[in-house]
Amino acid sequence: MHRILFFFCLWVSTCNRAQETPPAIIQNEFLFTEGADFLQCHASTIEQASNGKLVVSWFGGTHEGNKDVVIWGVRSEGKGWSKPEVWADGRMDDSLQYPCWNPVLFRAKNEKTIYLYYKVGLNPREWWGMVKTSHNNGKTWGKAQRLPQPILGPIKNKPVELTNGTILSPSSTEVSENRWTAHVELSEDHQQTWKSYSVDSASTMNVIQPSILVHKDGKLQVLCRSKEGAVATSWSEDHGKHWSALTATHLVNPNAAIDAIAFRDFFLIVYNPELPGKEWWEGRAKLRLAYSYNGTDWRDLLALEEAEKGEFSYPTIFEDSQGLVHIVYTYNRITIKHLVLQF
Numbered sequence: 032m033h034r035i036l037f038f039f040c041l042w043v044s045t046c047n048r049a050q051e052t053p054p055a056i057i058q059n060e061f062l063f064t065e066g067a068d069f070l071q072c073h074a075s076t077i078e079q080a081s082n083g084k085l086v087v088s089w090f091g092g093t094h095e096g097n098k099d100v101v102i103w104g105v106r107s108e109g110k111g112w113s114k115p116e117v118w119a120d121g122r123m124d125d126s127l128q129y130p131c132w133n134p135v136l137f138r139a140k141n142e143k144t145i146y147l148y149y150k151v152g153l154n155p156r157e158w159w160g161m162v163k164t165s166h167n168n169g170k171t172w173g174k175a176q177r178l179p180q181p182i183l184g185p186i187k188n189k190p191v192e193l194t195n196g197t198i199l200s201p202s203s204t205e206v207s208e209n210r211w212t213a214h215v216e217l218s219e220d221h222q223q224t225w226k227s228y229s230v231d232s233a234s235t236m237n238v239i240q241p242s243i244l245v246h247k248d249g250k251l252q253v254l255c256r257s258k259e260g261a262v263a264t265s266w267s268e269d270h271g272k273h274w275s276a277l278t279a280t281h282l283v284n285p286n287a288a289i290d291a292i293a294f295r296d297f298f299l300i301v302y303n304p305e306l307p308g309k310e311w312w313e314g315r316a317k318l319r320l321a322y323s324y325n326g327t328d329w330r331d332l333l334a335l336e337e338a339e340k341g342e343f344s345y346p347t348i349f350e351d352s353q354g355l356v357h358i359v360y361t362y363n364r365i366t367i368k369h370l371v372l373q374f
Contacts, residue, residue: 051322053333054356058371062087062105062359063115065366071095072103074187074288074345075359075367078136079352080168081143084108087359088118088134088147089367100130102149106169118172119163121151132158135185139192139221145169146222148184148200155205160184182216182225187240188290188347198222199271201253203239211237213255215271230255230265234277238263242291243271244298244326252326254291257284260306264326282321282329285314288345294356295374298323301335301346301358315344318360320372335360335370343368 069091077087085107092100102119105112121129132150145165152158160178165171178184183202190200200216213230230241230253238255245251251267253274261279282289282300285307291300300321305314318336321329335358336343346360356372 051330051332054372054374056333056370057355057373058369060369061362061366062112062369063366068103068115069093071364072367073361073364074133075361076134076136076189076347077349077357077359077369078138078145078189079349080106080138080145082168083352084168085351085357086136086145086169087112087367087369088136089361090131090134090149091115092130095364096130096154098128098130100132102131102134102147104134104147104169118147119149119161119175129153133187135187135189137185137190139198142221143168147172150183150186156207158183178225181227184216187288187345188242189349191243191245193245193270195270196221197270199243199251200225201241201243202227203241203255205239209237211239211258213238213241213253213265213277215241215243215253217271228272228274230274231277236263236277236279238277240288242289242300244291244293246293246326247296254280254289254300254326256286256288258286258307260284262289262300262302280327280329286311287315290346290348292348292350294350296324298326299332299348299356300329301348301360303344304331312342315342316340318343318346320348320358333372 070093072089072091075089088104091103101117103115104118121131129151134149137146147163150158160183163172185200186202190198198218203213216225218225237258241253241255255263257263262282262284263277265277266275285305287303289302303315304319316338320333321331323329344361349357358370362368
C-alpha cells in the first residue's frame with residue numbers, strides 16, 4: 032500500500048512539474064519588414080486555414096485612428112510569409128474614409144470559410160462592426176458587410192465554438208471614455224445572425240475585450256481587460272446568456288489587452304504584468320505567459336518580453352491543429368512578432 036501511495040505521489044509531482052516547465056520557443060520571428068508598407072501597426076490576430084496554412088491580420092497606417100489605417104494580412108508560405116496585403120479598409124466613397132480597428136480572424140470547426148471581423152469608425156465609442164469572408168484560405172476576401180446594430184462582432188479576441196455548434200463571440204462597448212461594459216454575442220445559425228447578452232452590466236468595474244474560456248464541466252468564463260488594475264472575470268452556467276458579478280483576479284492589468292485559451296487540461300493567458308501608469312499606454316513593456324487549472328489561480332510560466340521601456344501588447348494566443356501554441360503581438364507599434372511554443 033505504501034508502495035502504491037509512493038508512486039501515486041511521484042506521478043502527481045511529475046505531472047505538476049511537467050506542466051510548470053516552460054514550453055520551448057521553437058520559432059521567434061517578425062512577420063514583415065518594418066516600415067515598408069506603413070509607419071505603425073497594432074492588434075494582430077491569427078487563424079489556421081483548412082489547408083493547414085496560417086493567416087495573420089492587424090491594422091496599420093500612419094497612426095492609430097488616422098483615416099489611412101486599414102486592415103492588413105499575410106499568409107504562411109512554406110518557411111516564410113506572403114507580402115503584406117490590404118484585406119479591408121474603411122472607405123465609404125471617393126471622398127470619405129474612416130480608420131479601421133481590431134481585426135479578428137475566426138474559422139469554425141470543420142468549416143473552410145474564414146471570417147475576418149473588424150471595426151470601422153472615428154474612435155472606439157463610435158465604431159461599427161464589419162465582416163468579410165474568404166473561401167480560399169485567405170487568398171482573396173469577399174465584399175465587406177456591415178453587422179446589424181447593435182452587434183459589433185468580436186472586439187479583440189476570438190469567438191469560441193461550443194459543443195452544440197453555438198458560436199459565442201466576446202465583445203464589449205466603450206460607452207464613453209469613463210464607462211466600459213462587456214457582453215457576448217451568440218449565434219446559433221453559423222454566424223448569420225446574432226443575439227447580445229450583457230456581462231454584469233450593473234458592475235462598477237470598467238471592462239472590455241473579453242476572452243472566453245470553456246471549462247470541462249460546461250461552465251464558461253470570461254477574462255477582461257479593465258481600468259481597475261486587475262484582470263476581471265465572470266462566469267456563466269447557461270452557455271453565455273447569464274453571467275455572474277464581475278470580480279478582480281489576482282492578475283494585474285495596466286489597462287492593456289489580454290488573451291486566454293483552454294489548452295490540454297489547463298488554461299493559458301498572455302498579459303502585461305504591470306499596474307496602470309499615469310497614461311493609458313504605460314505598463315506594456317513586459318509580457319508574460321501564465322497558466323491555471325481552474326481559471327482562478329494563475330502562475331507565470333514564461334516571460335515573453337522583459338524590458339524597461341517599449342510596447343509589447345495586444346496578444347492573441349492560438350492552438351493549431353498540431354498542438355503547437357502561437358502567440359502574435361504588437362512589437363513597439365512598428366511590427367508584429369510571432370512566437371511558436373511547444374509544450
